[in-house]
Amino acid sequence: MTLLLKADRVTKKFGGLTAVNRVDFEIEKGMIAGLIGPNGAGKTTFFNNITGLYTPTEGQIYFDGQVITGLKPHLIQKRGISRTFQNIRLFGQLSALENVLVGEHVRLHGSILEAFFRPPRVMAEEKMARERALDVLDFVGLGRKIADQAARNLPYGSQRRLEIARALASDPKLLLLDEPTAGMNPQEKRELTDLVRHVRDNMGVTVLLIEHDMKVVMGISDRVTVLDHGEKIAEGLPQVVQKNPQVIEAYLGTGAAAEGA
Amino acid sequence: MNDIVATLGLIGLSNGSVIALNAIALTLIYAAARTLNLAHGDVFALCSVMTMTILRAALWDVVATPLDLVVWCAIAGLATVVFGMLLSALIEALGFRPFRGGSRLAPIIATLGLSFALYQVSLIWAHALPTYSTGDHRSVPGLPEVPIVGVPAILPAIDVLHALGINSVGSFQLRDLVLIGVAVLVALAAQVMLKRTRIGRAIRACAQDPIAAQMVGVNHNGTIRAAFAIGGLLAGIGAFTFTVAKEMPVGSHGAESGLMAFTAAILGGIGNPIGALLASLLLGVFSAMTTYFLDAHWTPVFIYLLLVGLLMWRPTGLTAEDRGGDLNSISNEIVVLDRRSLLRRQPKLLLLVLLVALIAFPALAEAEPYRLPVANSFLIWIILTLGLTIVVGMSGVLDIGFAANFALGGYVSAYLTAPAMAWRAGFLPGIPDAVFVMALAALITGVVGVIRGLATSRMRADYLAISTLALGLVGHDLIKYLSGVGGISAIPAPRVLGQPIASPLAQYAILGVIVTVIVLAAIRLQNSRAGRALAAIREDEHAAAAFGVNIVTYKTAAFFIGSAIAGLAGGLYASVTSYVDPELAGFHISVMALAMACIGGAGSAAGAVIGALAILLIDRVAIPTVGRLVENSLYAGFSIRELNYLVFGMALYLSLLSWRRQASGVEGKADHEPWDPDQMLTVRWWTGLPGRLAGAFNHLGLSLAHAGHRTRAFLDRNVFDEGDGA
Numbered sequence: 001m002t003l004l005l006k007a008d009r010v011t012k013k014f015g016g017l018t019a020v021n022r023v024d025f026e027i028e029k030g031m032i033a034g035l036i037g038p039n040g041a042g043k044t045t046f047f048n049n050i051t052g053l054y055t056p057t058e059g060q061i062y063f064d065g066q067v068i069t070g071l072k073p074h075l076i077q078k079r080g081i082s083r084t085f086q087n088i089r090l091f092g093q094l095s096a097l098e099n100v101l102v103g104e105h106v107r108l109h110g111s112i113l114e115a116f117f118r119p120p121r122v123m124a125e126e127k128m129a130r131e132r133a134l135d136v137l138d139f140v141g142l143g144r145k146i147a148d149q150a151a152r153n154l155p156y157g158s159q160r161r162l163e164i165a166r167a168l169a170s171d172p173k174l175l176l177l178d179e180p181t182a183g184m185n186p187q188e189k190r191e192l193t194d195l196v197r198h199v200r201d202n203m204g205v206t207v208l209l210i211e212h213d214m215k216v217v218m219g220i221s222d223r224v225t226v227l228d229h230g231e232k233i234a235e236g237l238p239q240v241v242q243k244n245p246q247v248i249e250a251y252l253g254t255g256a257a258a259e260g261a
Numbered sequence: 262m263n264d265i266v267a268t269l270g271l272i273g274l275s276n277g278s279v280i281a282l283n284a285i286a287l288t289l290i291y292a293a294a295r296t297l298n299l300a301h302g303d304v305f306a307l308c309s310v311m312t313m314t315i316l317r318a319a320l321w322d323v324v325a326t327p328l329d330l331v332v333w334c335a336i337a338g339l340a341t342v343v344f345g346m347l348l349s350a351l352i353e354a355l356g357f358r359p360f361r362g363g364s365r366l367a368p369i370i371a372t373l374g375l376s377f378a379l380y381q382v383s384l385i386w387a388h389a390l391p392t393y394s395t396g397d398h399r400s401v402p403g404l405p406e407v408p409i410v411g412v413p414a415i416l417p418a419i420d421v422l423h424a425l426g427i428n429s430v431g432s433f434q435l436r437d438l439v440l441i442g443v444a445v446l447v448a449l450a451a452q453v454m455l456k457r458t459r460i461g462r463a464i465r466a467c468a469q470d471p472i473a474a475q476m477v478g479v480n481h482n483g484t485i486r487a488a489f490a491i492g493g494l495l496a497g498i499g500a501f502t503f504t505v506a507k508e509m510p511v512g513s514h515g516a517e518s519g520l521m522a523f524t525a526a527i528l529g530g531i532g533n534p535i536g537a538l539l540a541s542l543l544l545g546v547f548s549a550m551t552t553y554f555l556d557a558h559w560t561p562v563f564i565y566l567l568l569v570g571l572l573m574w575r576p577t578g579l580t581a582e583d584r585g586g587d588l589n590s591i592s593n594e595i596v597v598l599d600r601r602s603l604l605r606r607q608p609k610l611l612l613l614v615l616l617v618a619l620i621a622f623p624a625l626a627e628a629e630p631y632r633l634p635v636a637n638s639f640l641i642w643i644i645l646t647l648g649l650t651i652v653v654g655m656s657g658v659l660d661i662g663f664a665a666n667f668a669l670g671g672y673v674s675a676y677l678t679a680p681a682m683a684w685r686a687g688f689l690p691g692i693p694d695a696v697f698v699m700a701l702a703a704l705i706t707g708v709v710g711v712i713r714g715l716a717t718s719r720m721r722a723d724y725l726a727i728s729t730l731a732l733g734l735v736g737h738d739l740i741k742y743l744s745g746v747g748g749i750s751a752i753p754a755p756r757v758l759g760q761p762i763a764s765p766l767a768q769y770a771i772l773g774v775i776v777t778v779i780v781l782a783a784i785r786l787q788n789s790r791a792g793r794a795l796a797a798i799r800e801d802e803h804a805a806a807a808f809g810v811n812i813v814t815y816k817t818a819a820f821f822i823g824s825a826i827a828g829l830a831g832g833l834y835a836s837v838t839s840y841v842d843p844e845l846a847g848f849h850i851s852v853m854a855l856a857m858a859c860i861g862g863a864g865s866a867a868g869a870v871i872g873a874l875a876i877l878l879i880d881r882v883a884i885p886t887v888g889r890l891v892e893n894s895l896y897a898g899f900s901i902r903e904l905n906y907l908v909f910g911m912a913l914y915l916s917l918l919s920w921r922r923q924a925s926g927v928e929g930k931a932d933h934e935p936w937d938p939d940q941m942l943t944v945r946w947w948t949g950l951p952g953r954l955a956g957a958f959n960h961l962g963l964s965l966a967h968a969g970h971r972t973r974a975f976l977d978r979n980v981f982d983e984g985d986g987a
Contacts, residue, residue: 051807077809085807091800094793101790102797106809108790112818115789116782126789170808 003065004029004174004206005050005081010059012045012230019045021230022059027174032200032207034221034238036214038250042230043210044086047176051083052076064173078106082172084163086179086210092152096142096162099151100133103169133169139203140165140195157188164195168203175199177209181216189213193220218242226250268433269549271422275437277545278444282499283522284529284537285444285451286492290349292468292532293488297523297727300352300372302515303379304493308345308500309511310386312337313412316505317390320413330415334505342497349493353486355914361482369726370855373661377852377910380514387510412508436506443502444538447495451534454491464488468532517848520731521561524568562738565731569717572724611867612780619773623766633765634837635881640772641834643873646857647779648826650869652714653858655786655795655819661726662733663854666710666824668740668846670702670831675749675841677701682749695755695762695836702832703825710824711817730851737846748842755836768837775833776870779826783866795819852910853880 007025011018020042027033035043048054050061052073061069068076082103091099108129110122134144140161146154151162160180167175177196181189193216199205211217217224218238226234226241228250234241241247283305290298315337325333356375360367419435455461463484466474475481504510511518525544529536544564551563622636649663676682677698717728754763762768786792794815797805806812835841844850857873 053803053807072811073803073806074809074811077807083807085804089801089804091797091804093800094796098793098796102793102805102810103808105790105794105797110790112786112789112791112822115786115791118785122789129790166808 002029003027004063005208006062007046007050008060008062010046010049010056010061012042012049012054013057019230020049020056020227023227023230023232025225025232027206027208029173029206030200030204031222032196032209032220034217034224035208035210035227036212036217036224037227040229041227041250043227044178045230046227047083047178047210050076051081051176074106077170080171080173081176082167082170082174083176084160084167084178084180086182088156088159088163090151090159090162090166093150095148096137096151096154096165097130097133097147099162099166100136100169101129103136103166104129104133106170136165136169137162139198140168141191157184157192160184160192161195164199168199168205172205174206174208177207177211179210179212181211181213189216196220214242265553266550269553270546271433271437273546273549274542275433275440275545276548277542278437278440279499279503280522280525280544281444281538281541282440282447282495282503283518284525284541285448285534286495286499287519287522288526288529288531288534288537289451289455289464289488289495290492291523291526293464293485294353294357294368295468295471296357296368297519298352298356298372298489298492299369299519300356300376300379300515301349301492301496302517302519302522303376303383304345304348304352304515305496305500305518306511306515307348307379307383307386308341308497309504310383311344312341312501312504313510314386314390315340316412316415320415334415338498338501341501342494345495345497345500346490346493349489349496350486353489357485357489358482361485370659370661370859371914373730373852374856374910374914376515376519377849378907378914379910381907381910412504412510414508415505440502440506443498444541447498448534448538451491451495455532455534460484460487460491465532514848517734520568520727520734521564523727524564524571527568527571562735562742565735565738568731569728569735572728611871612784615867615870616777619777623769633769637765637768637772637837638834639874639877639881640769640776641830641837642854642857642877643776643870644772644779644830644833645827645854646869646873647776647783647866648823648828648830649854649858650823650866651783651819651826652710652823654865655792655799655823659726659729660714660733660851661730661855662736662851663729663827664848664850665713665733665736665846666706666827667831667834667850667854668736668841668843669709670706670828671835671841671845672740672744672749672831673702673705673828674698674832674835675752678836679749679752681751692753692756694759695757698755698836699829699832703829706828706831707821707825710827711820714820714824715813715817733846733851734848737843737848740846741843744843746843748840748844749835750840752835752839752841754839755833772833772837775829780866780870787866791815791818 003026005025005027007023009022009024010020011022012020023042023046025046035046037043045054049056050068052068052071052075055070059069060067063076063079063081066079068079068081071079091102094102108125110125114122134147137144137147142158142161142165146158151159154162164175164177164180180196181192184192196207196209197220200207209217209221221238223236224234224238224241225232226244226247228246233246233250234244236244283302286305287298287301290301316333319333319337320330352372352375356371357368360371416436416439420432421435421438422433453461455465463474463479464487466477466479467481467484471481474484500511521544522541525541526537528543529538529540548564623633645663645667648666649660652663653659678692713729713732717725717732754761755768756762762771786795794805794810795818797808797810798812798815802812831841831845834845853876857876858869859872
């Protein structure tokens with residue numbers, strides 16, 4: 001297996017607060033990796049460092065063998081990293097289809113001038129883009145019927161799926177999911193877990209997900225990394241990590257760890 | 262020299278006190294409501310007219326005893342203060358409460374509309390007061406009347422410096438001392454109120470974190486209402502003092518004087534009355550110095566640029582009290598953006614109807630030739646509105662100073678073609694071709710628009726609105742002082758390939774083609790990769806960036822295209838009407854364009870056309886027609902045409918009110934605002950223009966929407982309020 005993403009001692013400080021502290025991290029192609037940790041452990045900050053919303057204070061991030069540290073978000077997206085957001089951030093007033101089409105943005109080429117003059121090449125590209133977007137809606141299980149509905153009017157679960165569809169539309173190599181099952185009931189969680197597996201198996205996309213629900217993350221991940229107070233405290237197979245006393249302590253407090261041991 | 266500086270300093274302190282009387286109230290209101298009240302200056306101005314009305318009625322041309330003076334001053338003061346409190350509470354109810362929990366921008370635009378309406382009311386009110394007293398002329402027996410100007414003198418004219426035995430070239434009157442004294446007292450009182458009283462603590466708590474404040478039992482709505490009432494009280498005190506001391510009412514338009522006061526409030530730190538006072542005094546002295554050593558004209562330019570600089574430098578506020586610097590809060594908040602309603606429903610039918618009307622109009626108008634020039638000005642307005650629509654609807658940057666672009670285009674055209682511009686002769690023989698002139702007008706305006714846009718585009722929404730407002734005023738002032746108040750006249754009709762296009766019909770045809778092309782281009786843009794990228798930026802800038810949209814490129818393009826279209830409109834205006842003056846950059850043009858863009862649904866090309874037509878028909882056809890009918894039956898000297906400001910102001914306000922659902926939906930999550938009751942009621946019966954107009958009129962009780970609104974208000978009061986006090 002080849003290395004897809006590598007974080008080398010990534011540190012992010014906000015003033016005096018160190019949100020992420022010297023985290024080393026690797027993902028191999030084709031794997032589903034889980035990133036867990038209690039609230040405030042620095043998981044989303046770590047995500048934001050990878051996607052370029054933040055620039056790491058120290059350390060390097062390599063993607064597909066190249067340094068991406070400090071690149072602008074749209075350039076990192078172009079390299080093949082796509083994401084969803086913890087609190088859904090769809091383009092609410094745009095239709096579901098348009099949301100997916102924005103996801104395809106980096107794959108398309110029509111410029112503003114071409115929007116006015118509509119050369120045949122751009123028209124053909126637009127037509128293909130729409131077809132593909134509809135296919136992606138099908139793929140994530142939303143179907144084509146909701147294509148013209150405004151994103152903000154979709155039910156919660158569908159909005160989560162639409163976020164994944166939008167992220168997939170850019171044909172990423174790596175998909176970052178930030179708490180994809182937050183606020184879902186067990187049934188919906190199972191369906192979403194299946195979707196994530198489906199994405200990896202049928203589209204060949206490597207997945208890194210932040211997740212709170214232990215059951216979800218342990219069931220789906222090939223490898224789990226645990227952050228606490230910005231530091232990596234454990235890493236490995238889900239079953240092993242689950243039994244790590246430090247992890248239990250981080251989640252449940254010292255007393256629980258002692259009891260468990 | 263020292264004498265001059267000292268005198269200027271004293272005058273500056275006096276002028277600064279006037280700013281402070283506004284700024285202290287503004288800073289309190291801003292702290293509680295967390296956004297700017299642009300109508301506060303007009304509350305101040307109306308209070309001042311109130312004082313004048315009472316004092317004139319009681320004391321004009323009357324030999325009053327000191328007791329009379331004291332009693333009447335007390336009555337006038339009390340009435341003014343009560344009036345100010347009621348008016349300020351009314352502003353809160355109309356301009357803030359309906360938008361609570363939504364965008365911080367909405368109240369700014371709403372109060373901008375209300376400000377125009379109130380400005381008009383104060384003009385009408387002042388106009389309605391008797392201008393001549395009855396009886397004999399005082400010094401020329403036989404002449405029947407004495408003109409009434411200003412307010413009767415109450416404070417004795419004592420030169421303080423002179424009385425103290427200091428020799429000085431300037432004068433420092435007792436009235437100046439009174440102004441400074443009252444400003445200091447008001448600042449101290451406000452400070453004590455904020456720090457030592459229950460309501461003061463509640464205001465500060467709401468400024469810090471409205472949700473947490475509610476959790477510990479602070480009534481958010483009640484606190485905001487109280488802050489407005491206190492602001493109104495301070496406006497009453499300030500306006501009374503100003504009117505008595507200066508012996509005249511406040512004359513300026515409140516949104517402009519409010520901007521000056523807001524500069525002071527920001528400089529002093531939001532929610533800090535003493536800071537506001539000191540900053541105001543500083544601004545006052547600074548203004549006095551620049552006025553004396555440079556030129557009075559440059560003072561507002563400096564102040565407004567200072568304001569924009571402050572907002573750029575500290576886009577999340579100068580004090581810790583106003584937090585929100587985290588990543589999430591820098592989202593695009595925009596007011597009106599329901600772009601699909603018109604275009605998605607029946608764009609083709611609607612556009613076809615418009616196109617047929619455009620082509621058929623000259624035939625219909627043939628009988629009355631004066632109609633074509635009017636139609637030409639309509640078309641120019643439509644072009645301007647389309648430009649604004651592109652900036653607002655596509656980049657999400659709401660520009661309240663857009664008229665500066667219009668004027669710039671007009672002046673470029675004037676400088677290139679007017680005979681008075683002798684400098685041109687050296688390198689541009691003859692009158693340049695109109696295509697070249699218009700292209701240059703569009704290009705220059707577009708570039709300036711990009712600079713303006715990029716300078717402000719990183720700001721949070723409310724600061725952005727204030728900055729564009731300030732930059733618009735800067736544009737107006739710059740044009741006025743660089744090119745002259747009188748404007749440029751005798752601009753020749755456009756020439757293409759040596760042929761002058763002077764006939765209204767030919768001009769109409771060309772303008773019609775330009776409008777059609779712009780509308781088609783805008784629609785094509787909307788349904789393209791670039792259009793989607795712009796829409797995504799407008800909705801959520803960070804999410805858009807995460808999907809590979811280059812924010813800077815697209816925003817720059819939107820600014821350029823929108824501004825260039827406005828510049829083109831200005832250039833066309835200059836050569837079609839043959840005259841430009843600085844008022845093209847005026848505030849009322851910006852607001853009129855904004856109202857046009859809002860009425861039709863910003864972001865929709867067809868909406869821009871409809872909105873522009875609706876406002877123009879009211880302004881140019883309905884009002885003059887009604888005016889002719891009633892003008893003579895009303896009292897003499899009053900023209901109903903003067904209702905313009907009232908119409909724009911209310912149109913802007915009402916269209917905003919009808920959009921608040923969309924307005925509040927976009928970013929409630931981003932800014933830690935309290936949850937939005939509006940979102941709970943997903944009644945969507947006003948998508949589409951007819952429904953939207955119904956929404957706009959619902960406060961006038963003209964439609965079924967009225968019932969819906971009352972239901973909502975009832976729910977607000979009885980259901981949702983409970984959360985506040987819990």
